[in-house]
Amino acid sequence: MTETIQGKVEMGYPDNVEYGQTQITQDNLGRFREIYNHWLVPVYHYFYFRVGNSKDAEDLTSQVFLKVYEELPKYRENGQFSAWLFTIARHKVVDFYRTGWREVPLEAIVTLESQHDLLSQAVSSDEIRRLQHLILSLPEDDQELIRLRFVAELGYGEIGIVLNRKEDAVRKSISRLLVRLQNQLEVHHD
Amino acid sequence: MINQDYSPLEEKVYQATRLPLPDPQFDDALWTRIVELDYQTSINPEKPRKGLLNDLLVFLNGNQSRFRRFRTGMAFILALTLAAFLLFSTPAGRTLAESIIHFFTPQTSDVLPVPTEKPLVWAVQTPGKPAPTQTELPKTGNFPECGSFPKPLCSVEQIRSKVDFPIKQLASAPMPMIFIGATGEPGTVWILYNTPDRSGAILMTIQPWSGGSEKLSRNIGATAIVEPVKIGDFSGEYVKGAFGYQSDETEAHWDNDADTQTLRWVDAGVLYTLLSSGQHLNKEALISLAGNLTDKPVVQPNTPTPEPDAVEPEVYDFRKDYPLTLAEAEKLAGYKVLQPSSLPEILSFLGAAYKPEEKMVRTSFMRNQDLEQTTDGLLLSEQPIPVSGAYSLAGFVVGKNTDVDKNPPGLIVGDYQKVQVGNSIGQYVEGTWQGTDCCGWKWMPDPYLKRLRWQADGKAFELSYMGMEIVKEDLVKIAESMK
Numbered sequence: 001m002t003e004t005i006q007g008k009v010e011m012g013y014p015d016n017v018e019y020g021q022t023q024i025t026q027d028n029l030g031r032f033r034e035i036y037n038h039w040l041v042p043v044y045h046y047f048y049f050r051v052g053n054s055k056d057a058e059d060l061t062s063q064v065f066l067k068v069y070e071e072l073p074k075y076r077e078n079g080q081f082s083a084w085l086f087t088i089a090r091h092k093v094v095d096f097y098r099t100g101w102r103e104v105p106l107e108a109i110v111t112l113e114s115q116h117d118l119l120s121q122a123v124s125s126d127e128i129r130r131l132q133h134l135i136l137s138l139p140e141d142d143q144e145l146i147r148l149r150f151v152a153e154l155g156y157g158e159i160g161i162v163l164n165r166k167e168d169a170v171r172k173s174i175s176r177l178l179v180r181l182q183n184q185l186e187v188h189h190d
Numbered sequence: 191m192i193n194q195d196y197s198p199l200e201e202k203v204y205q206a207t208r209l210p211l212p213d214p215q216f217d218d219a220l221w222t223r224i225v226e227l228d229y230q231t232s233i234n235p236e237k238p239r240k241g242l243l244n245d246l247l248v249f250l251n252g253n254q255s256r257f258r259r260f261r262t263g264m265a266f267i268l269a270l271t272l273a274a275f276l277l278f279s280t281p282a283g284r285t286l287a288e289s290i291i292h293f294f295t296p297q298t299s300d301v302l303p304v305p306t307e308k309p310l311v312w313a314v315q316t317p318g319k320p321a322p323t324q325t326e327l328p329k330t331g332n333f334p335e336c337g338s339f340p341k342p343l344c345s346v347e348q349i350r351s352k353v354d355f356p357i358k359q360l361a362s363a364p365m366p367m368i369f370i371g372a373t374g375e376p377g378t379v380w381i382l383y384n385t386p387d388r389s390g391a392i393l394m395t396i397q398p399w400s401g402g403s404e405k406l407s408r409n410i411g412a413t414a415i416v417e418p419v420k421i422g423d424f425s426g427e428y429v430k431g432a433f434g435y436q437s438d439e440t441e442a443h444w445d446n447d448a449d450t451q452t453l454r455w456v457d458a459g460v461l462y463t464l465l466s467s468g469q470h471l472n473k474e475a476l477i478s479l480a481g482n483l484t485d486k487p488v489v490q491p492n493t494p495t496p497e498p499d500a501v502e503p504e505v506y507d508f509r510k511d512y513p514l515t516l517a518e519a520e521k522l523a524g525y526k527v528l529q530p531s532s533l534p535e536i537l538s539f540l541g542a543a544y545k546p547e548e549k550m551v552r553t554s555f556m557r558n559q560d561l562e563q564t565t566d567g568l569l570l571s572e573q574p575i576p577v578s579g580a581y582s583l584a585g586f587v588v589g590k591n592t593d594v595d596k597n598p599p600g601l602i603v604g605d606y607q608k609v610q611v612g613n614s615i616g617q618y619v620e621g622t623w624q625g626t627d628c629c630g631w632k633w634m635p636d637p638y639l640k641r642l643r644w645q646a647d648g649k650a651f652e653l654s655y656m657g658m659e660i661v662k663e664d665l666v667k668i669a670e671s672m673k
Contacts, residue, residue, distance in 0.1 A: 029228050032228075033221070036224065040212065040220075041212065044211075044212045045209045048209045049207065054210070054213070057212075058213070058216045058220075061212070061216075061220070062220050062223065065224060066224065069224055069227055094366045095366070128202060128206050131203060131206040132206045135203070135207065146203065146207060147207075150200070150204050150207045151207050151209070171624055172634065174624075175624040175625075175634060175636070176636070176638060176656075179639055179656070180656065181199065181203065182599075183654075185202070186599075
């Protein structure tokens, strides 16, 4: 088993194994429901982090799943489904900004999150809040790495496919990013 | 759910990026739409296949050679993007820029040496004070109000008013490109368009041309194919490919498959260079764009316009992390904090922080000449060596990946070198542990992440630097200058 994103393992979705053996077609609505159930939240969160509000995140999520449904008959199983899915998601974001640029209200994400999830608020230490600020201060490309790795929970290889980068390059970029964040956090601990 | 292989920091990042779940009503409504679509599809199963997804499916369906080219090309685009940043942000980069932007001459090979960085300029330091002098980086253009790359600020009309040669622009930016801005200097204007997700860009370089040959040359690889083309009534040349290199490479390699296209022509005494990166345009589309330039004002329908109530992302002030003056840190620590007496000019004292449980003082020296915010810089940590017991700045220990989480952060390394630091033997490390999807921690040598540890006069020290400007010898020099 190569996929270690725990959720995927538990759901039985090591991408190119399960999907590789089963023809996913529109004829099998039950099978599509499994995909839908598994990926709805990661896709929604990916958009939410990007656009900063639930309305647009819902709209984009809808577009992605309808597109995926339409394109499924043409999808062949030797690729990585999650990478395919998030490539579509990224193109939807392009369309979204093309039709009306919006400055991403990233602060609103943090605020909304802390208001929404009381449990999270309770456990959210100063450190976590500070980490949120640091993440939101990152350049867009770095934030995209965070979104794909920690919001969408993709593996390095999948992120590499989505971003058209080598897996090692993605791993290196994320490692550097984490070291930077760690350096800042350690000081704040003091 | 937290990945079981996440490091403690990754778990924190995971927690920091949690978001509310979607509304169950949305979930139900979307699934209902899919079921309805399923029903409609069962009635009329034929649906068109189109565009980019079609292309995507081609390589997902098994055209691996194309896929490899695709990825290789994008890697070079990334490298080119990096080079573009360098070319507008560092003196050495601008040297390369000269060779990239102003020449169009096949080389004798496909390899181009990456220009070496200019020697660092060192400055005497006053402990606890910002660097006395800062070498200002020359701006991209001489029109400071127009900003510099990658964020040119002027409209085309504004830039037209600043130069004495005619400026044509794209009659309309190709979807999904948007006009970003223009900047320049008296002899050159740059106009930048890109996609919101930065997967593609068009850079127009416009220069007056009076017949000299120097501007008509441009470095390309020996195997590059120069194609004569017609741009409207004008003759021009087209080249696909780019020189690319990673940050730790010393040679740039020409790649004919890189998704970079360059089109050059002269129109009424003005030299136009249209550089396209990404996969949004093919050759014909690029030539078509070039043939439809206009000298009239263009309404930029795709120009990003922040909404009035949009919240600007907060720019983090890293001084919050190092809030103490040197004197305050020394007072808290109860010992004299040693500081470098000489530093490269690119660094400047930011502030200090104190960690009481370890009696550790950290001093930050940030790079302050970057065009964009960065966390790169030098961090000096020092603490008295305790009589007994473990301490954070103890000497590096080469260990296995399974040792990483059982020891203080930073102690276990994959490898280190011994170096002479004054009268002491120090340890120098390049790299960090990285999480993998398969196998837990893996040591990753990385010259971008450097650490030097040594001990002297009963104290342990660490200098860590993130970036490529300072090398091992520089860190040793800094360490030996400590007073």
